[in-house]
Amino acid sequence: MASRDLEALPVGFERFHRRDFLNYQFNRAHALGFADRAELLAAADRIRSGPDCVPVFEDLSARAAAAGRARHAAGYLRLAEFFTPPRSGEKLARYRRLRDLYDEVFVGTGVVRHQVPYAQAALPAYRLPADGPGTGATVLLHGGFDSVIEESHPVWQRLAAAGFDVIAFEGPGQGGARALHGLTSEHDWEKPVGAVLDHFGLTEAALVGISMGGYWALRAAGREPRIRQVVAWPPVYDWLYRLPAAARGPVRRMLTHRDFMRWSVRTRARLFPTLRGVVEQVLYMVDSDDPADVVDWFLGMNARHLGSERVRQDVLLMCGEHDAFQPPALARAQALALTAARSLTVRTFTAAEHADQHCQMGNLDLACRVLTTWLRDPAGLAG
Template identity: 35%
Template sequence: MSFKFPVGYHSFNDNNLLNFQLNRWYSTGFLGYDELKEVGERINSFESAKKVFKELGEEAINNNQWLVGATYLRGAEFFALGRDPEKNKLYDTCMKAYCKAYEDEPILYEKVPYDKGYLPIMRIMTDQPSKGWIVLHGGYDSFIQELYPFCKTFVNKGYDVIMFEGPGQGGALNEYDMVLTHEWEKPVSKILDHYAIDDVTLIGISLGGYLAARAAAFEKRIGRVVLYDIIYDFYNAFLCKFPKHLQILIRCFLPFKESYFWRKAEEKVADNLFLHWLILQGYHTFGVHSIWQYINSMKKYHTKKISKYIDQDVLLLAGEEDIYTSFFDKQKKALTHAKSVTGRIFTKNEYASHHCQIGNIGLALDYILDWIERKR
């Protein structure tokens, strides 16, 4: 199975969040332009998105289009928020479709014991003389199955790759109820122990840009670390989505768990699709039950205090239209003891200005590969 990363960021839907997600599945090459254009015209809410994606997923599977079906079901699961009773069933059906889609791929499915369950692994070995190990993980909401095209890019260039899901992600969350931890060095260390490997390149995608930085600060078997994208300060990046007066109120009421303010905030957040998804998905991922708990959890996810402990080669990626770009210089300056720091802000002209370079993933992966080659 070969993958191509199409170039371009398109207007599939008028809502920024829905449009970004549609572009996400377009940019990986899983779904085509015409079908996503049609989908974009049919959805205007989480409920309609879940319904449409579920219908299209089931239809694709009935036609033996396993990867298309898995992708649509992943979309349905993505839009099944909070305690939606369909979420677990959608996850199970989606995983079965991915397994069928990849059944002829040279993937070793493994599990590494961790805490009260296991960390799901997809390990792929190159058929060339190996250039070393790349360990790759996602962030807030990813499944490793949807990152397989990324993995194939590295394997085809001569690297052995381990993709894993840690607490709060994919199977670790949905099968073993392990919620997200900011102490990401713990699952990474377990994986390096299990495979007895060192001098690895660690790549963290999306919120993984914080997680990978945290792991590199405390796990020195990591030789190089790629923050794809940077997440210097998750809490303040979240806060900047609110008007100034609300930012002030949130900061003022944060010490008061039982304040009426939080009850009103729960009601108002539904007016903004991005914040509504982020928070309800956060309840699921962090294992919390209120917006007050969620905001206090997210405050742990910053690299301000731990960046000084990172002494490896570091690659920083960001897009000029991403909410995290404003922290790019702060993150770069905070890496006071890094062996080297390389960074790039991708532009709109490159079709790579959005989060994780959705619109031109191939450009970002080529840049990462070139950097690894030079630093290896």
């Protein structure tokens, strides 16, 4: 698709639903251009909880597909798939149908699907060549905790329109890598990144990690010399840095009591539906039934494992001033730890820019302009 054909993405973080978590997911689909505002508002009136989303968005997806609106059909089915419990019988079938819809979206855009060999299985990847005269540079891009890589297609398009060859891929535990190939999650992201670089014969590339992928991208950059620039959109650094400094030590000690942690996770998951979804997702990603493994998985994303002092590339940290998932405190801690980076740019997006939420849902066009400007010239990004 030529850059002149790119439609502007919606601007503004909407109040679709009174529950913040549901509201964010609806905004995620809207901001990426996969959902119609009026249809989301009408759907929200029929939804009280996460499980309600499944039949409502299945119906919307079918209606959009019948009308030839493949993009909206995919976006609504993605919402239905997102709220389907990971280990339910419907999850895999719904995911396979979702991939078929994304294939319809990609027709005529230049996107080519690949399978990257990895651990006797494969990582799904997509390649999108630069649109028009290119920069000659390649950008690797991956998502985070609960993403499917196809939903970030608007970001790939904007990177390609700016002259970059794009390879978007899923690592172990994500999307099709888990659902189709059985690859469970791991935090040593240099391994999948190295496999992708090898498969495509790349001697250098930039690396962009979205959401929790910001942690994994920095981890990989510190151990993979073929990465020349790295973007954490946004960073995690260490989950315990969401807490006051005085609380981190006592919390670490408390977390060593595994029986207590099992009880705590089970109890809290019963009380809080959003947390229950997080617990189910982690257990699916690591293929476990032990609630204590959820704590281990999150605490595995820590400053020591990350090794920020090993990152020697140009680094961009992107964050939103009101990010409820990965708040600016994590970006500040990450910036201080990058003592060996060739250059460091921190870009905090604001409410005035309609970009203050997680991953800048509300103004992705702005975020992509910042990203592509920095990729062209890390020293030239102002603000």
